[in-house]
Amino acid sequence: MDLSELRKEYATHGLDRHELLDCPLAQFKAWFQQAKEAGLNEPNAMVLSTVDDSGAPTSRTVLLKAADERGFSFFTNYHSRKGGHMEREPRIALVFPWFSLERQVHITGSVVKTSEEESLAYFARRPYGSQLGALASDQSQFIPDRQHLETRLAELKAQYPEGKVPKPANWGGYRVIPDHFEFWQGRLNRLHDRFLYNKKDGNWQISRLAP
């Protein structure tokens, strides 16, 4: 497959230093709002990268569920592959791939687990089917076939009526505490705009990077 002619010029927006908000969280929220208003499919989908014991990286998509002064949170199975990685190495990277706006946001930071109360509160707000799904799936483990999941789901459905599904003990949230943000805006001739927020002595410093 030769994709060497598959390319696109980025010409819809620019990003100037004077447009950037001092606080990267505020800047992220402003861009997130624009992504929502533009009708992007799943604007809260973010690519999470973790590393294993040997330093080998793995990436996968998860859904951002909250972003505030405390960090960026998402929910998953603590016994999953990513959960094992983050147990040993809490430093991670996130990418929001907002391609139809010709934008991406990169974040690096460290994860902590959210409190059990927060995990319980979010689990309680999930749809019944998603609650059962979390209980039915030993995420990232080998399974024989699809039927294994369907049988488990049916058993759990019979066992727990709506509103009574217990949160699995190994299911909960992580909060990413960012130490760097990069806002990237595609421009003509591959001369994109990139701005890095870097925390120094408790303050965010902003620098422009070459594309």
Ligand SMILES: Cc1cc2nc3c(=O)[nH]c(=O)nc-3n(C[C@H](O)[C@H](O)[C@H](O)COP(=O)(O)O)c2cc1C
């Ligand atoms: C759009 C999208 C959203 C997803 N959101 C989540 C999520 O919020 N939490 C989660 O555990 N997995 C989510 N997944 C599945 C993960 O990408 C991944 O397959 C799963 O978490 C297992 O990853 P692991 O084996 O590296 O731990 C999502 C996948 C997609 C495509």
